[in-house]
Amino acid sequence: MDYPKSTPGAGLVDGRFVDENTTTGQPGSLIPASWGNGVTDELVNVIKAAGLEPDEAAHDQLLRSIRSMLSGDFKRAVRVATTAAIGLDGLQVIDGVQLAAGDRVLVKDQPSKALNGIWLAQANAWRRADDFSGGGDVGGGLVVAVAAGTTYGPSVWQLATPGPITVGVTELTFTLAFGRVVAAGSYAKVTVDSAGRVVGGSSDLGGVTGVPGVVAGAMADIADTRFLAAADATTDKPVGISYAGGMSIKYPDGKMAIQFLGAVTHDHFCVRRVETNGTGQWRTLFHSGNFDPSSKADVANVYTRADTNYLINQAVEALLPRRNFGAPDFIRIPDRTGGLLLVMGTTLVAPESSVDVTLPITFNGGRGAIATVAAGTANNQGNYSAYAQLTSNSTLRLTQDVSTTSGAANQYISWMAWGY
Structure with a gap:
């Protein structure tokens, strides 16, 4: 949209409308019908x-x-959202927040839901917010964030009422889209709403804070996980237990479960695995009241912890003898003739040269060797390689190879040979 510059006779001056000037004889601009209609259509x-x-x-x-x-x-x-029905006047406290004049408030709990919406708090009667006062301002699914409040700050709410909406007539319902509903913490049970949000939590496991009922019949027939009591009416108690409390943990296959039971008249505790057909053998749990280790073994003929540690250390040292490895050295596993021999060391070798190393122990049968340029010793001149070859059961030949001799230097070669 622009001024009617292309319309003849519009009377524009410098492309803009002007008033009539009787002193200068300047005629006033005219508004062409096509241009006026165009402006009106665009606004409409x-x-x-x-x-x-x-x-x-x-x-x-x-x-x-x-x-x-x-x-x-x-x-x-909005600053806050209501937690209950309120009077729409005065600077009151809502969700723990003292309102100030002009604060935006999400009112969502009025008995007449047509009064719900976004309001501006005032010292006297409140009024609806400018962006929530007409049909064009409000559509189903609109979203509003709440900045503060003990219960609902911060949170996000959505208008669940579908359109068309007439503010002040249509009943409006807001639902929580995001935000906390329960206090932070760990819960044994939670309640989840249709949108998948946790809206309630409890640590009450049902029989923990109350008194579980006595099982009449077989405990093996319990179809869920629960705390329980056993008495005269319970038919599959362990022998030696008349009255007890316990728990049955159900597995989702037949009658399979794990069950615990403890007598309430004396120290007798049992556990059993219930099979899919409902059978299961009770097992007694040992404790300080029914088990004395000294009566189960002749303590005079057992090793002490110190004795056991000594024997373990001797066995480890025999299998893996301690070595210094400060110079070429070896380790033999086990440390006797025929054991696996690992011989290792580090030797200085010139570029494009070989050095024969006499091994600290002679192999009965050498099997192989490897070598590499020692970490941290190579300079950056050239591309180094190292090779190792057993020339006899007592001699190892080391070779340093470089891609270019320019700037090459002596390098420490780390090596290892093995055999028996």
Whole structure:
């Protein structure tokens, strides 16, 4: 949209409208019908796009339309949200927050849901927020964030009422989209709503804080996980237990379960595995009241911890003898003739040269050797390689190979040979 510059006779001066000037004889500009209709159509299209019906007597429709389209489905955040029905007047305390004049409040708990919405707090009667006062401002699914509050700060709420909506007439329902519902912590049980949110938590496991019922019949027939009591009516108690408390942990296959039971009249504790057909053998748990280790073994003929540690250390040292490895050295596993021999060391070798190393122990049968340039000793001149070859059961030949002799230097070669 622009000024009617191309319309003959519009009377524009420098491309803009001017008033008539009787002193200078300047005629006033004319508004061509095509241009005036175009401007009006453009404004009407914006108003209709915002969901409003053009009204000749309303002078705020363009502003409301722009606000509505800018906000879309997201309203400017409110300070607090109500936790119960309130009177829509006065600077009151809501969700632990003292309101100030002009604070935006999400009112969502009124008995007449048509009064729900976003309001501006005032010292006297409240009024609806400018972006929540007309049909073009409010659509189903709109979202608003809550900044503060003991219960609902911070959180995000969504209008669940579908459109079309007439503010003040349509009943409005808001649901929690994001935000805490239960206090932070660990819970044994939680309640989840239809949107998959945790909306409740409890650490009550049902029989823990109450008194479990006595099982009448077989405990093997219990179909869920629960705490239980056993008495005269219980038919599959362990021998020696008349009255007891316990727990049955159900497995989702037939009658399979793990069950614990403890007598309440004396120290007798049992556990059993219930098979899929409901059978299972009770096993007595040993404890300090029914088990004396000294009566189960002749302590005079057993090794002490010190004795055991000594024997283990002797066996380890025999299998893996301690070595210094400060110079070429070896380790033999086990440390006797025929054991695996690992001989290792580090030797200085010149570039493109070989050095024969006499091994600290002679192999009965040498099997192989490896070598590498020792870590941290190579300079950056050239590309180094190292090779090792057993020339006899007592001699190892080391070779340093370089890709270029320019700048090459003596290098320490780390090596290892093995055999028996």
